[in-house]
Amino acid sequence: MSSSSMPPPPPGGPLTAKDVQAVMPSAVDAGKSVTVAGFKVTTRKLPILNATEIEEMTEKLGIAPPEMIFGNNVVAIEKVGSGEETPWKIEFHALGALDLVDKTGSDMLKVAYSAAWQKQRERMHEGIKEVVKPFDWTYSTNYKGTLSPGAKQFEATQEQIPLDKLRRPDPILFFDDVMLYEDELADNGMSILSVKVRVMPARLLLLARFYMRLDDVVFRIRDTRVFVEFAEGTVIREYQEREDSYENVKKNFPPYREDVPAIMRDANQMTEYLPVRSTVTEKLVL
Amino acid sequence: MPGLPVDLDACIERLYKRELLAEPVIEAICAKTKELLMRESNVVHILSPVTVVGDIHGQFYDLLEIFRIGGFCPDTNYLFLGDYVDRGLFSVETISLLVCLKLRYPNRVHLIRGNHESRGVTQSYGFYTECVRKYGSAGVWHHFTDMFDFLTLSVVINNDIFCVHGGLSPSIHSIDQIKIIDRFREIPHEGPMADLVWSDPDADRDEFALSPRGAGYTFGAQVVKKFLEINDFSHILRAHQLCQEGYQVLYEDRLSTVWSAPNYCYRCGNLASVLEVDDLGARFFNVFDQAPENAENRIDQQPTEKAQVEYFL
Numbered sequence: 001m002s003s004s005s006m007p008p009p010p011p012g013g014p015l016t017a018k019d020v021q022a023v024m025p026s027a028v029d030a031g032k033s034v035t036v037a038g039f040k041v042t043t044r045k046l047p048i049l050n051a052t053e054i055e056e057m058t059e060k061l062g063i064a065p066p067e068m069i070f071g072n073n074v075v076a077i078e079k080v081g082s083g084e085e086t087p088w089k090i091e092f093h094a095l096g097a098l099d100l101v102d103k104t105g106s107d108m109l110k111v112a113y114s115a116a117w118q119k120q121r122e123r124m125h126e127g128i129k130e131v132v133k134p135f136d137w138t139y140s141t142n143y144k145g146t147l148s149p150g151a152k153q154f155e156a157t158q159e160q161i162p163l164d165k166l167r168r169p170d171p172i173l174f175f176d177d178v179m180l181y182e183d184e185l186a187d188n189g190m191s192i193l194s195v196k197v198r199v200m201p202a203r204l205l206l207l208a209r210f211y212m213r214l215d216d217v218v219f220r221i222r223d224t225r226v227f228v229e230f231a232e233g234t235v236i237r238e239y240q241e242r243e244d245s246y247e248n249v250k251k252n253f254p255p256y257r258e259d260v261p262a263i264m265r266d267a268n269q270m271t272e273y274l275p276v277r278s279t280v281t282e283k284l285v286l
Numbered sequence: 287m288p289g290l291p292v293d294l295d296a297c298i299e300r301l302y303k304r305e306l307l308a309e310p311v312i313e314a315i316c317a318k319t320k321e322l323l324m325r326e327s328n329v330v331h332i333l334s335p336v337t338v339v340g341d342i343h344g345q346f347y348d349l350l351e352i353f354r355i356g357g358f359c360p361d362t363n364y365l366f367l368g369d370y371v372d373r374g375l376f377s378v379e380t381i382s383l384l385v386c387l388k389l390r391y392p393n394r395v396h397l398i399r400g401n402h403e404s405r406g407v408t409q410s411y412g413f414y415t416e417c418v419r420k421y422g423s424a425g426v427w428h429h430f431t432d433m434f435d436f437l438t439l440s441v442v443i444n445n446d447i448f449c450v451h452g453g454l455s456p457s458i459h460s461i462d463q464i465k466i467i468d469r470f471r472e473i474p475h476e477g478p479m480a481d482l483v484w485s486d487p488d489a490d491r492d493e494f495a496l497s498p499r500g501a502g503y504t505f506g507a508q509v510v511k512k513f514l515e516i517n518d519f520s521h522i523l524r525a526h527q528l529c530q531e532g533y534q535v536l537y538e539d540r541l542s543t544v545w546s547a548p549n550y551c552y553r554c555g556n557l558a559s560v561l562e563v564d565d566l567g568a569r570f571f572n573v574f575d576q577a578p579e580n581a582e583n584r585i586d587q588q589p590t591e592k593a594q595v596e597y598f599l
Contacts, residue, residue, distance in 0.1 A: 067527075187411070205599070
């Protein structure tokens with residue numbers, strides 16, 4: 001049960017002004033937030049980083065950030081009003097996600113025509129051996145969010161996110177869709193990480209979805225879902241990887257579809273073409 | 287324009303209003319444009335004053351904003367550095383207008399090829415889909431992409447400023463080596479033609495380096511210096527890279543990036559610029575924000591207030 005000092009509202013009961021305090025864009029962070037039953041959800045969307053900010057981030061990460069880097073964007077879920085000095089908080093931001101990108105280049109993917117390109121290059125310019133610091137330039141991440149320092153940790157669970165509850169047409173009190181980064185992989189596909197969140201009267205769902213398509217090589221989706229049932233104070237986090245080779249996926253596209261290029265740009269549609277490779281579910285109670 | 291069975295001024299008039307041209311008109315215009323472009327060298331020499339425009343990516347209203355800010359054709363001379371299509375919502379309208387302007391004022395409008403002026407890339411990044419959606423078939427896409435094969439690769443202003451979409455190539459020391467490229471083809475994956483539309487500067491380096499992607503180069507400070515010395519130029523002007531400020535100047539003012547798609551993809555929140563080279567050859571970045579029509583014609587894909595509420599799972 002909740003350790004909150006504020007009693008949670010009865011599930012499904014009428015909302016009072018106290019339950020819902022929506023704050024529209026504040027001048028300070030151009031963000032917005034909503035607080036429902038002691039859980040505060042905040043989103044902030046700002047322009048891509050400028051040259052100075054990109055330099056700072058490059059220094060912190062040790063790799064060049066993606067082409068479109070929304071380094072000041074954030075989605076946060078926070079437990080408030082519990083009287084604790086440092087409230088439990090989970091945040092999603094580009095810096096956290098990019099810090100998990102492989103920076104050693106040990107498992108580097110190469111563009112489809114790399115072999116041919118290298119061969120041609122060796123013939124012409126044997127002198128150029130220097131590779132710009134190798135790293136996973138597809139920006140693949142297994143990011144599950146950043147917990148505040150000292151925050152209660154998740155533990156493994158058999159429990160699943162209750163999809164039936166999420167399929168109900170409950171009113172959505174707060175919704176946002178926040179980009180963290182995007183890269184066109186130099187026209188060899190796309191890599192994109194964005195976070196959606198919706199808050200209903202009794203629960204919320206957050207989905208951080210990483211989608212990567214490397215043309216003629218691979219498709220990859222990595223989803224982190226955070227589900228909160230307010231009345232119980234339970235937080236379930238599910239991390240799921242989907243992946244398949246370009247060849248396999250293309251075989252499964254219906255031959256009559258003319259909009260295949262559009263489907264391949266849409267992570268949501270691509271989920272049905274990509275098999276689940278692994279799922280990890282964790283839980284904690286606040 | 288002799289031999290062209292359409293009234294170009296009427297076409298331009300319509301396109302300024304964002305009206306589409308009929309497919310047979312596009313076909314005729316592209317055929318005529320090919321004839322015109324075929325006669326251009328791989329290195330076109332022009333004189334200032336000229337306003338240089340970077341990536342537009344189908345952001346039609348922002349192109350109109352550029353004309354409002356920089357002056358309409360033919361009062362202002364324009365050099366476009368490529369990437370006219372893909373990503374934005376109005377690639378067809380954008381490239382239709384630019385091609386008509388090129389045909390109408392061939393010595394006052396110059397179009398360089400960008401990496402998106404290619405069959406392969408436009409199939410992945412939106413132009414193909416847009417053509418099929420707006421015309422019901424891929425015919426228009428074929429006309430345009432066939433014409434792209436004829437676009438020039440570089441322009442030199444006042445025999446002093448070298449303009450290209452991407453950057454330099456380890457195969458090219460002198461611009462004479464650009465002149466001998468067989469450019470009338472799809473952009474290849476490798477070789478000097480690919481490098482010109484592809485490569486990026488890397489300010490932390492001196493020489494060429496391989497991209498970690500396994501194809502493509504970055505070029506450093508010494509490469510730029512040497513290229514300028516050999517060719518007796520003072521500056522390299524290129525596009526190809528998004529920058530939040532709308533432009534970036536590197537290598538002690540030896541290279542500039544100009545980016546002309548504000549609020550790129552209707553969500554990046556970045557500024558844009560055009561670079562004005564005056565009659566004496568002095569450079570001035572004219573920085574601008576996104577056109578007001580972007581908001582009116584829907585679109586802020588990074589909406590701050592009214593996000594499309596969605597029952598995602």
